[in-house]
Amino acid sequence: MTDSQQIEQRIKRIIADKTKLDEADLHAGLNLEESGLDSFARIELILVIEEEFDIELSDSESANVATIADIVTLIAAKVGT
Amino acid sequence: MQSSTLLEVMAQHVATPDDDKALHCWNGASKSYDPVSYATLSRRAFAFGARLVSQPGGADQRVVMIACHTPYATLLAFYGAISVGAIPMIFPMPLSLGSHEALTERIKHWGFAFAQPALLVLEQDLTERFHEEIPAQIDVLRVNADPTGDWDSLSESANGHRPLPADVAFYQTTSSSTGDHKAVAISHGNIIANVVGIRRAQKMSVQERMATWLPLFHDMGLVGTVLFSFGNNYPLLIMTPTQFVKRPALWLKGMDQYRCTIATAPNFGFDYCTRLVSDKDVATLDLNCVKHLFIGAEPIRVSTVQGFVDKFTPCGISAQTIRPAYGLAESTIITTMTDPESVSNFICLEADSIGINEPLKILDRMTFDDPKMLAYDAAKAIAVCSAGTQIEGMTVEIVDEQGQLIERQNVAGEIAISGTSVALGYVFDGEAGRADPIDRFPEGRLRTGDMGAIVDGELYILERIKNIVIRNGENFLVSALEEQLAELLSISHEHIAVFESNIHDPGSDIVVLVERHAPLDDDAVNNLLVAMPKEAFPINKILLSKAREIPRTTSGKKRHFYCRKLYQKDGINFQQQIDVSPQRIMQAMNAVAAAD
Structure with missing residues (x-):
């Protein structure tokens, strides 16, 4: 499993935990709005991700993620995989 | 001498520079505040105004749409536009709206709503992908978000603009979180009347300091904290809503570190701190400096105030620190406030008695420091906070569904306001390019869409008529x-x-x-x-x-x-x-x- 795949798996687990959705229903192209996360819940999600990966995301970086794949790309760039 | 326009306030800051009177912007990377004095901010804004003037199409009366993440870039563009007679309009960003598409849709709507296409101010770090979605007819100006960077400065308006108090200062978007397009036109005179009215109502000194995380596209954030501080020469600590949601204790730690005396938030902000600030942080926070914690919401929840006071009493917060207020964009921001020298109170009502032109059945009256309030049973009665009395220059009345005045106290109806803080009108949202883009409010009472009653001379917000x-x-x-x-x-x-x-x-x-x-x-x-x-x-x-x-x-x-x-x-x-x-x-x- 590549680093990006591992990141995607961890992100899916975090989102499933937050939305109470089944992790198997989440796919890389899923839009965060479609997973039931409103703007407030998205900020909370960003915080959990920051703590999980020990990174800091600026407001503009946080705003640029629409899908799970976007988050994976951003984190992969931040942690240098 | 009292300034009568926001431009005069800027000129006053430039004429009497004071490094202590500053905007302090939270820097997430350095974990510290970057200060920029109001004099420096004004001088840079005058220089940004010069950039606006040099744009094709000029700046006079032109709407400037501001879409920036950082408070510093937002305010530089805001004051810069005001300095040259352009009309700023601050937009919520994708993180608040839910998507880039929602912001793009808003830009496309307002960009072509006026006789001249509006100009768009973006921060340097917004993605190229987003920039490509902006229609080519809309001019875009980039602004640097770093307050510590190199900046041009000017000591006065680049085009000699001298507004009158009755002139439009900015457009305030309302119900900003939906796709609905609605904005209120606020004059220079409205801003001055409101920020001075708040200061006088609360008997504030010249030494106050404030801390905020509220969004600047929102009236409570823009007028209630930023323009209030700027207009009264109070230092302001500022962070973004995202920074607050991630770490709410930062707001309180900032108040402690900078010995702030004033802060403002809706129910959500107080509830969020009560829920998420750790006991470890509570043990180290000293908030004895805080004299005014304004809470503005319809309705203000007694449980919110109770919870916050209970949690932060060890830090120096008392029931008297909490100051309920009532306001809306149509009254610039604040309409009524509670008395700073007494503990705020609330009434317990029989829920079924709330209806237009119906007398209230008041079951009990209490103050926030009344031990009896612990026995209040939310299942049996609705507790409603006093929102106090009108600030200087404003009148608050209660009317029925036909708009007729209800003169009896303790009878519910729609809240109607009049006075110096009442905005000019709604920005017309119809035929693009109309000569006067403002549907001016008629003289007299403006109905607010909120239901309330006057009890013992104080306003109580009961329900919401507007949808x-x-x-x-x-x-x-x-x-x-x-x-x-x-x-x-x-x-x-x-x-x-x-x-x-x-x-x-x-x-x-x-x-x-x-x-x-x-x-x-x-x-x-x-x-x-x-x-x-x-x-x-x-x-x-x-x-x-x-x-x-x-x-x-x-x-x-x-x-x-x-x-x-x-x-x-x-x-x-x-x-x-x-x-x-x-x-x-x-x-x-x-x-x-x-x-x-």
Whole structure:
């Protein structure tokens, strides 16, 4: 499993935990709005991700993620995989 | 001498520079505040105004749309536009709106709403992908977000602009979290009247300091904190809403570190701190410096105040620190405030007695430091905070549904306001390019859409007549959503009402009542759930009923607050109830995908 795949798996687990959705229903192209996360819940999600990966995301970086794949790309760039 | 316009305030800052009077912007990378004095900020804003003037099409009376993440860049563009007679309008960013598309849609709407295309100010770090979505006819100006960087500066307006107090200063978008396009025109005179009125009502000194995380596209954030501090020469610590949501203790630590005396938030901000600030942080915080914690919301929840005071009493917060206030964008921001020299109070009402032109059944009266309030039973009575009395220059009255004055005290009706803080009018949202883009408010009383009563000379906010939903401190105008749902259900929006089931409970269900609709089969429900607008706030239930279930006024207008009353008493006769949880939507998406 590549680093990006591992990141995607961890992100899916975090989102499933937050939305109470089944992790198997989440796919890389899923839009965060479609997973039931409103703007407030998205900020909370960003915080959990920051703590999980020990990174800091600026407001503009946080705003640029629409899908799970976007988050994976951003984190992969931040942690240098 | 008292300034009469925001431009005179800027000139005053430049003429009397003082490094202590500054905007302190939280820097997430360095974990510290970057200060920029009001004199320096004003000089840089004058230079930014010069850039606006040099744009093709100039700046005079031109609308400047500001879409920036950082408070510093936002305010540089805001003051810069004001300095040259352009009209700034601050937009919420994608993180608040839910998507880049929502911001783009807003830019496209307002960009072409005026006689001359509006100019757009963006921060340097916004993605190229986003920039490509902006129509080519809209000029874009980039601004550097770093307050410590190299900057041009000027000591006065680049084009010699000298506004009058009655001239438009800026456009305030309202119900900013939905796709609805509504804005209020605020004059220079409105701003000065309001920020001076607040200071005098609270008997504040010249040495106050403030801390905020409120969004600048919101009236409470822009006028209630930023312009209030700038206009009264009070230092201001500022962070973004995202920074606050991630780490709410930062707001309180900033107050402690900089010995701040004033802060403002809606219910959400206080509840959030009560819930998430750790006991370890509480043990180290010293908030004895804080004299005014303004809470503005409709309604202000007694449980919110109770919880916050209980948690932060060890830090020096007392019941007297909490200062309920009432305001709205149409009154620039503040209309009434509670007395700073006494403990705020609330009344307990029989819930059924709340209705227009109906006398209130008051069961009890208490102050926030009354031990009796622990015995208050939310199931039996509604507790309503006093919002105090009107600030200087304003008049508050109660009217019935026909707009006739209700002179008796203790009788509920719609709150109507008049005076120096009442805005010029709504920005016209119709035929693009109209010569005067403002639908001016008529002389006399302006109806607010809020229900209240005057009890013992003080205003109490009881209910919401206007059809908005407030969640996490954000206002959502439901009319746009009603129209979208109407289209999906092939029915007139007149037969759909969206309402909060209990405005005193932040977690209560958001309900859609659809009348004149037969029950839907499983496939139709799945298709509806998949097609529902996702950028909207979370709907919890859809109720399908027969005709004439939505309560209406004699002229046929929907009465959303009576829907709420009926719902609370299980008084809505519906034929089908549809659950709208995220799990149910996901199930619907899978079912529709499988069918395809």
